[in-house]
Amino acid sequence: MEKSESTSGDTPQPWQSYHTVFTNAKAGMDGVDKERVQRIVYEMSKGSKYFENEERKEAFTRRKLESMRAQCAMLTAADISNNRTVADRRILELEATRDLTRIWLHVDMDAFYAAVETLSNPMLKGKPMAVGGMSMISTANYEARRFGVRAAMPGFIARKLCPELIFVPVDFKKYTYYSDLTRKVFQKYDPNFMAASLDEAYLDITNVCKQRGITSGEIAEELRTSVYEETGLMCSAGVGPNRLLAKVCSDINKPNGQFILPNDRLAVMTFISSLPIRKIGGIGKVTEHILRDVFGINTCEDMLQKGDFLCALFSRSTADFFLSVALGLGKTETPQVMLRKSISNERTFSATDDEAFLHQKLSDLAEMLSSDMQKEGLLGRTLTLKLKTASFEVRTRAVTLQKYICSSEDILKYASKLLKDELPVSLRLIGLRLSQFNTDMVGAPSETRQKTLTDFLISGVANRKSTSDNSSLGSIVDSHEICSYEDRDLLDGSHLPDLEDKHTISNKVNSPHPKSRQNAVTGLLEADSSSVEFRCNSLDEVNKRANLLDDEAVSSSNQGELLLWVNDYKCSLCGFELPLGFVEERQEHSDFHLAERLQKEESRSETRTLMPRHRFSRKENIGSQSKGKKQKISPKDKGHIPIDMFFVKSCQNF
DNA sequence: GGGGGCGACGACG
DNA sequence: TTCCACGTCGTCGCCCCC
Structure with a gap:
């Protein structure tokens, strides 16, 4: 790799060991004076907090490398022989999966954002230009790349x-517009094409090649011409028997070029064997470093030869990834559905420990996240707070709730608790992520998921009737589309007498659609000594619902809360007294009875599923739990690395 | 021992 | 002058509980 080479004699210079994501080569950077770039990047960074953090990470990687080298050295001849057998067997198994029946085309727009900006402002043509700002650059045009300027580089450097x-500011609206134009072209060649980003896509052109009786090269040529005619933008293309290879190929003749790899095993093996590992999607800076410095692997062929060591030192899935890559294997099928797994927002700002400011940021993020969730009609139950401290240390703190949430109020409530545990702290970034979506909701249009009032009432009544005879809460909660047992604040869940039961209830229940939640009014119905919380879009609905139930007396002076409080003061079940103003406490109290009730039900039923008990104790003590985690001495802090502590990733794209 | 949850980290555009 | 993004997904190790 070019970055390890020195042109300044035998004496190593400090900048030569300072690597960032943007000191490696990218298309259009072949003639760059790498020594100069590396020196300038180093000098601009030296002494900064960012630099210190990079050094910390680098030291950690070095320790990992040493540990792995030690492991390699400890392998006996017998170990190596055994692992050779394992590797050879895996290679045969993987080889058997080789599919040469599909033709994939990867299309990559050339310096997309920069090219779009030049289209709208021709004055920029021929001048070094970057899209982004002083803090970060998104894309640089080819004129700028000749100076070593590239994406992911800070603007001041x-x-x-x-x-x-x-510098041209980012304008996503514009890029989306042009991206849509390119996608219209892609669609003509593969209606099910896979968009990898605004400027990249994978097309299965097997059928179009067959139908039109022309070669993949001709299709690629035609597609690129068509994209240019439609948009005025240039792109590069790569063709290969799978997506991994097509992607590698599209980079070969960039910009405005293409490379065709025939669907032929020998051609693939010849092509892949000399390929530097860094060209493979999924092998980044760290993985390259490990493979090169521990195993002496520089090319894919090396990877095949060192298969025994890879099998000995890496997990099965990671070793499989490496061996697959070395064989030039990759994904050939088009996934039917691609479901989003998480959604997040994060913002960087000048480092501060001002708690009011941090809370405001958190609140803004909660709003943004909630808005995004609602746009996509999503509900999630795992909330992750991401923090980047003033010293660039990244922390994440997560909590999995028993209810699905999407409102900014809920998000902020739980996020605040997570943040509170970290204070005081000086931060430069806060992020929020929601995951573990309610899969019933994912992908369906919002409109189809919103319950009408009629749906609500009819299914609610039917459900209620079917269960009121035996008072089976288990049956009630199964009608999760209309009823929601509102979970109380589980971060402060210690007030719950039996959290396990509490969880069992809520785990079966889905919250209503966000739209219906927005103006929701919470009601609690008390019947057969079991309380059921529901949500309606208006107070009228609450009352109608209550009337329809025709159960025993429901009394309330609070229109939203229909719990059985005798004289608005005394719990009819246990006589516990709570004044009217104690809304939350009352709800907690009703939860107590709900849990109690369910416990009885549970003892009668052995069929229902239970969530592991530990989850409740963890939720109960989320604060101390996360502190406990933090206090945990990590291997790196102890100055050694356990033998199996490697984290080389497998690629999702191959 | 397996599985869920958490936290850290790598990778990519 | 300015001083290192944002969003998403994947793997791994550890902890805890059953």
Whole structure:
């Protein structure tokens, strides 16, 4: 790799060991004076908090490398022989999965954002330009790349590398517009094409090649011409028997070029064997470093030869990934559905420990996240708070709730609790992520998921009637579309007398659609000594619902709360007294009875599923639990790394 | 021992 | 002058509980 080479004699210079994501080569950077770029990047970074953090990470990687080298050294001849057998067997098994029947085309727009900006402002043509700002660059045009300027580089460093660099602010609206135009072209060749990002897509062109009786090269040529005619933008294409190879191929003749790899095993093996590992999607800076410095692996062929060591030191899935890559294997089928797994927002700001400011940021993020969730009609139950401290240390703190949430109030409530445990702290970034979606909701249009009032009432009544005879709460909660047992604040869940039961209830229940939640009024119905919470879009609905139930007396002076409080004061079940104003406490109290009730039900039924008990104790003590985690001495802090502590990822794309 | 949850980290555009 | 993003997904190790 070019970054380890020195042109300044035998004496190593400090900048030569400082690697960032943007010191490696990218298309259009072949003639760059790498030594100069690396020196400038180093000098601009040296002494900064960011730099210190990079050094910390680098030291950690070094320790990992040493540990792995030690492991390699400890392998006996017998170990190596055994692992050779394992590797050879896996290679045969993987080889058997080779599919050469599909033709994949990967299309990659050339310097997309920069090219779009040049289209709308032709004055930029021929001048070094970058899309982004002083803090970060999204894309640089080819004129700027000649100076070593590239994506993911901070703007102030880019300006140092190229003082005449023109900065253009990011305009996603514009890029989306042009992206849509390109996608219209892609669709003509593969209606099910896979968009990898605004400027990249994978097309299965097997059928179009057959139907039209022309080669993949001709299709690629035609597609690129068509994209240019439609948009005025240039792109590059790669064709291969799978997506992994097509992606590698599209980079070969960039910009405005293409490379065709025939669907032929020998051609694939010849192509892949000399390929530097860094060209493979999924092998980044760290993985390359490990493979090169521990195993002496530089090319895919090396990877095949060192299969025994890879099988000995990596997990099965990671070793499989490496061996697959070395064989030039990759995904050939088109996934039917691609479901989103998480949704997040994060913002960077000047580092501060001002708690009011941090809380405001958190609140803004909760709003943004909630808005995104509602746009996509999603509900999630795992909330993750991401923090980047002033020293660039990244922390994440997560909590899995028993209810699905999407409102900004809920998000902020739980996020605040997570943040509170970290204070005081000086931060430069806060992020929020929701995951573990309610799969019933994912992918369906919002409108189809919103319950009408009629649905609500009819199914609610039917459900209620079917269960009122035996008072089976288990049956009631199964009608999760209309009833929601509102979970109380589980972070403060210690007030619940039996959290396990509490969880069992809520785990079966889905919250209503976000739209219906927005103006929801919470009601609690008390019947057969079991309380059921529900939500309606208006107070009228609450009352109608209550009337329809025709159960025993429901009394309330609070229209939203229909719990059985005698004289608005005394619990009819146990006589516990709570004044009217104690809304939350009352709800907690009703939860207590609900849990109690369910416990009885549970003892009668052995068929229902239970969630592991530990989850409740963890929720109960989320604060101390997360502190406990933090206090845990990590292997790196102890100065050694356990033998199996490697984290080389497998690629999702191959 | 397996599985869920958490936290850290790698990778990519 | 400015001083290192944002969003998403994947793997791994650890902890805890059953």
